[in-house]
Amino acid sequence: MKHVVVITGAPGTGKTTVRNYLTQKYSMSKILTHTTRPKRQGEIDGVDYYFETNESFDQNHFLEHVEYDDKKYGSSIEGLQRAWKENDWAAVVLDTKGAISYLQQKPAETLILYLETSNQKKQAQRLASRGDSSVLIKKRLASQEAKRDLKLPQELHQKAHLLLNDDWEQTKHYLDAWLVKAGWQVSVDQTSAK
Numbered sequence: 686m687k688h689v690v691v692i693t694g695a696p697g698t699g700k701t702t703v704r705n706y707l708t709q710k711y712s713m714s715k716i717l718t719h720t721t722r723p724k725r726q727g728e729i730d731g732v733d734y735y736f737e738t739n740e741s742f743d744q745n746h747f748l749e750h751v752e753y754d755d756k757k758y759g760s761s762i763e764g765l766q767r768a769w770k771e772n773d774w775a776a777v778v779l780d781t782k783g784a785i786s787y788l789q790q791k792p793a794e795t796l797i798l799y800l801e802t803s804n805q806k807k808q809a810q811r812l813a814s815r816g817d818s819s820v821l822i823k824k825r826l827a828s829q830e831a832k833r834d835l836k837l838p839q840e841l842h843q844k845a846h847l848l849l850n851d852d853w854e855q856t857k858h859y860l861d862a863w864l865v866k867a868g869w870q871v872s873v874d875q876t877s878a879k
């Protein structure tokens with residue numbers, strides 16, 4: 686059985702950090718997505734994203750794509766197939782609109798984690814600690830998509846698992862426990878029985 690863990694939530698809630706934990710500790714495959722936004726400091730093409738021009742972006746076969754903060758983002762069908770070839774479990778970071786699309790298109794395989802923090806100031810502080818400029822942080826948090834993603838959309842009620850990411854040590858415990866409930870152990874047993 687294939688699974689895809691979709692990690693969603695507002696900016697700075699820790700989506701990429703959670704995705705890295707799942708790929709490192711659980712060897713889940715990372716689904717790389719495509720974007721036309723400029724690279725942040727330290728980001729590498731083919732590692733963090735496929736960085737595209739407007740023209741090259743349109744040449745992909747997208748499972749879903751969106752505009753977020755005036756830039757294009759999309760996850761390709763090939764990216765998901767590549768990830769599932771490596772491992773039955775894959776992880777991807779998406780905005781909430783992308784999470785809804787995944788749920789509609791892959792209902793049996795999709796598991797959704799919606800990340801929150803107890804206080805929104807924390808999210809801006811985290812973006813600053815990541816090295817984002819204050820101008821970009823202001824623009825990002827003022828975008829209609831970022832404001833929308835502060836709230837779990839109706840379509841994800843009863844579908845998403847809510848995860849409070851205030852304390853990282855505690856978040857790791859939550860994730861470990863959630864994965865057992867989500868069937869991770871079953872999958873490991875099945876793999877070793879092959």
Ligand SMILES: Nc1ncnc2c1ncn2[C@@H]1O[C@H](COP(=O)(O)OP(=O)(O)OP(=O)(O)O)[C@@H](O)[C@H]1O
Pocket residue numbers: 695696697698699700701702703811812814815850851852853854856
């Ligand atoms: N629980 C935590 N406690 C403290 N810092 C954290 C925690 N989780 C993540 N961070 C830090 O917050 C910053 C933002 O995290 P991350 O890049 O994972 O957020 P994101 O939700 O993917 O953001 P964006 O949507 O803007 O890409 C990073 O510097 C990360 O190390």
Ligand SMILES: Nc1nc2c(ncn2[C@@H]2O[C@H](COP(=O)(O)O)[C@@H](O)[C@H]2O)c(=O)[nH]1
Pocket residue numbers: 693694695696700718719720722749750751753758759760778779780781782783784
């Ligand atoms: N629907 C999609 N959302 C995506 C995709 N790749 C990333 N994202 C989301 O966009 C915002 C902004 O990302 P950032 O790296 O510029 O901070 C964030 O919510 C990501 O989760 C995608 O392919 N589809």
